[in-house]
Amino acid sequence: MKKSILAVMCCLMVSASANAALALDRTRVVYEGNSKVETVKIKNPADIPFLAQSWLTDMDGKDVEDKFIVVPPVLRIESKDYAMLRIKSLPTASQLPQDRETAYFLHVREVPPSEHDKHDDAVAETASGSIQIAIESVIKFFYRPSSLDKIKRVDKAVASATKIKRTGSNKILVENGSPFYVTYSELMVGKAEKDATGFTPVMLAPFTSRTLKVEKSDRYTLSHINDYGATVSNTYFCNSKNICTAKDESEG
Numbered sequence: 001m002k003k004s005i006l007a008v009m010c011c012l013m014v015s016a017s018a019n020a021a022l023a024l025d026r027t028r029v030v031y032e033g034n035s036k037v038e039t040v041k042i043k044n045p046a047d048i049p050f051l052a053q054s055w056l057t058d059m060d061g062k063d064v065e066d067k068f069i070v071v072p073p074v075l076r077i078e079s080k081d082y083a084m085l086r087i088k089s090l091p092t093a094s095q096l097p098q099d100r101e102t103a104y105f106l107h108v109r110e111v112p113p114s115e116h117d118k119h120d121d122a123v124a125e126t127a128s129g130s131i132q133i134a135i136e137s138v139i140k141f142f143y144r145p146s147s148l149d150k151i152k153r154v155d156k157a158v159a160s161a162t163k164i165k166r167t168g169s170n171k172i173l174v175e176n177g178s179p180f181y182v183t184y185s186e187l188m189v190g191k192a193e194k195d196a197t198g199f200t201p202v203m204l205a206p207f208t209s210r211t212l213k214v215e216k217s218d219r220y221t222l223s224h225i226n227d228y229g230a231t232v233s234n235t236y237f238c239n240s241k242n243i244c245t246a247k248d249e250s251e252g
């Protein structure tokens with residue numbers, strides 16, 4: 001069930017970014033454990049004002065109100081202007097796991113001006129009979145406890161903690177041994193770096209793994225998305241025991 005919800009949320013992220021009138025200034029939020037507030041800028045490049053309705057959900061799609069609050073939950077953004085959304089932690093956030101990240105989704109639903117009085121509807125009919133669709137943008141929100149501050153180079157830590165195991169002629173096991181959520185965005189096979197057939201981006205929770213159907217090779221190039229939304233690639237070389245470990249591309 002959770003995998004299905006994650007797949008739907010990923011689809012929402014893609015479709016929203018392509019069609020939304022409002023634009024967020026990032027694709028993910030990392031909330032450091034010692035922070036009091038994180039901000040997200042919402043821009044309105046349109047010729048008309050919009051309302052923005054914002055909230056957090058957990059990975060199962062349930063509203064989150066006991067650990068963080070989003071303020072203001074509804075705000076008006078004038079044409080060609082922007083507004084700042086603030087996310088604050090509550091004292092109960094300290095009850096979250098302190099040895100790994102916790103993931104949520106931040107939702108921002110844009111509401112056209114003709115629908116301001118009924119902004120809770122995803123789709124509503126106007127007085128003229130036309131249909132107005134409230135587009136919803138969804139980005140990932142990660143709570144990163146202060147205990148992880150000692151890890152200064154997150155990308156390096158993710159690369160070294162990621163392991164690939166060849167488990168069959170056309171299967172590999174990708175292990176995320178890091179305390180971070182990692183979205184693996186691209187997988188290429190062999191020295192020629194051919195795109196892996198059938199691979200789709202996957203997000204692994206801390207200390208979890210996933211079996212993928214991929215042709216056998218002695219090396220794999222696996223990319224992940226970092227805190228800034230950039231792609232980081234690492235090549236994993238396999239030994240005689242079918243264990244593949246990383247060599248950072250920047251090392252040549």
